[in-house]
Amino acid sequence: MIEIRETPLDVAEVTQAVTTPTAGGIDVFVGTVRNETRGKKVVRLEFEAYEKMALSEMEKILIRAREKWPIEKCAIVHRVGTLLPPDIAVVIAVSTPHRVASFEACRFIIDTLKETVPIWKKEIFEDGAEWVSAHP
Amino acid sequence: MIEIRETPLDVAEVTQAVTTPTAGGIDVFVGTVRNETRGKKVVRLEFEAYEKMALSEMEKILIRAREKWPIEKCAIVHRVGTLLPPDIAVVIAVSTPHRVASFEACRFIIDTLKETVPIWKKEIFEDGAEWVSAHP
Amino acid sequence: MKVKVLLFGIARDIAGGAQQDVELDTGANVDALKKKLTGMFPRFNDLKSLMIAVNNEYAHGSTVLSESDEVAIIPPVSGG
Amino acid sequence: MKVKVLLFGIARDIAGGAQQDVELDTGANVDALKKKLTGMFPRFNDLKSLMIAVNNEYAHGSTVLSESDEVAIIPPVSGG
Numbered sequence: 001m002i003e004i005r006e007t008p009l010d011v012a013e014v015t016q017a018v019t020t021p022t023a024g025g026i027d028v029f030v031g032t033v034r035n036e037t038r039g040k041k042v043v044r045l046e047f048e049a050y051e052k053m054a055l056s057e058m059e060k061i062l063i064r065a066r067e068k069w070p071i072e073k074c075a076i077v078h079r080v081g082t083l084l085p086p087d088i089a090v091v092i093a094v095s096t097p098h099r100v101a102s103f104e105a106c107r108f109i110i111d112t113l114k115e116t117v118p119i120w121k122k123e124i125f126e127d128g129a130e131w132v133s134a135h136p
Numbered sequence: 137m138i139e140i141r142e143t144p145l146d147v148a149e150v151t152q153a154v155t156t157p158t159a160g161g162i163d164v165f166v167g168t169v170r171n172e173t174r175g176k177k178v179v180r181l182e183f184e185a186y187e188k189m190a191l192s193e194m195e196k197i198l199i200r201a202r203e204k205w206p207i208e209k210c211a212i213v214h215r216v217g218t219l220l221p222p223d224i225a226v227v228i229a230v231s232t233p234h235r236v237a238s239f240e241a242c243r244f245i246i247d248t249l250k251e252t253v254p255i256w257k258k259e260i261f262e263d264g265a266e267w268v269s270a271h272p
Numbered sequence: 273m274k275v276k277v278l279l280f281g282i283a284r285d286i287a288g289g290a291q292q293d294v295e296l297d298t299g300a301n302v303d304a305l306k307k308k309l310t311g312m313f314p315r316f317n318d319l320k321s322l323m324i325a326v327n328n329e330y331a332h333g334s335t336v337l338s339e340s341d342e343v344a345i346i347p348p349v350s351g352g
Numbered sequence: 353m354k355v356k357v358l359l360f361g362i363a364r365d366i367a368g369g370a371q372q373d374v375e376l377d378t379g380a381n382v383d384a385l386k387k388k389l390t391g392m393f394p395r396f397n398d399l400k401s402l403m404i405a406v407n408n409e410y411a412h413g414s415t416v417l418s419e420s421d422e423v424a425i426i427p428p429v430s431g432g
Contacts, residue, residue, distance in 0.1 A: 021170065022172070053405055097170070103163075106239070255350070268350035
């Protein structure tokens, strides 16, 4: 399950998608919108994606994760559009036969997603806006 | 949120319980019932708890986790009674301002729970039953 | 004195019941209780570990027991 | 040749639009495109990084472009 959606994300749905009787552990990472960053109040976030490439990069991450860990099922669902604190921006779920691998794989997936997947977020403050991580 | 229940666990409910606008990352661990162990088919599991002490030991684990990581909210909900693959036995959720701490704390909590919390599971096979980890 | 001991999991199966009264000398400690119990139920010796909880806390061997304590046998745990 | 370039995030804001036609010599590569773009929009130089994707894959500087390619500017990503 790899998706980009404009509608609210459902943690139970994504967890269900990776649930299988052969797995004993599922790790789920839920990225939520914080109401402040670097001491400034965040009014809302605007997420946008280069959707076709983003889906392809997510697919590559899951392939790499499957090479490293014995993954039963895994899922990445990312939201785009306007989000308010504490809306869910991303849900990643990984099921593995034993739990340690689920934690390691899930962390690898979110870490890599933040480096490679073409999705951008703009933080809207009360007095301005900023594309996150754009400048050194 | 620290609970022991006989009814099915709800991942969304536990995640919701730790969601807060001050956190940016939530890690959720979901322990499910596997349909086989050491090559044998598992028909069902029977979980039992020394409930009062189990709740108290879970509370201690969350206190220790809060000493180690900047946790916003955390929750442990464990199920008891008869479970079938792939039912959910435990849900642990941790929200932190930044994601790395949520992974580390969640893993610490499930690792410690498995060592200290007085809950027992019996695996029922087609040809017998066994209390897990009871013997060397 | 008579101490009521709660039993769980495999310990309950071995003892054949969820509660067991154990006669101990007044002032006996947790180690004395464990010795008495393994004498009554030698299969407790086969377990990977055998902890005693007193009033919902893991107890040291030197913890002194009284009749009013809530005492429980904690065989190896396997939650999660 | 004329290459159509898709722009996202801060790159779109800097260029003032989600798509930009760029005139390049036939056989020009990704490095040549980046040079042209930073010439047209000097504020691209202020970004932490500037990647080019060709047909939905991150491209090396030596990748040769053609008019039929789907080319996109990828400013620093910030999903998750």
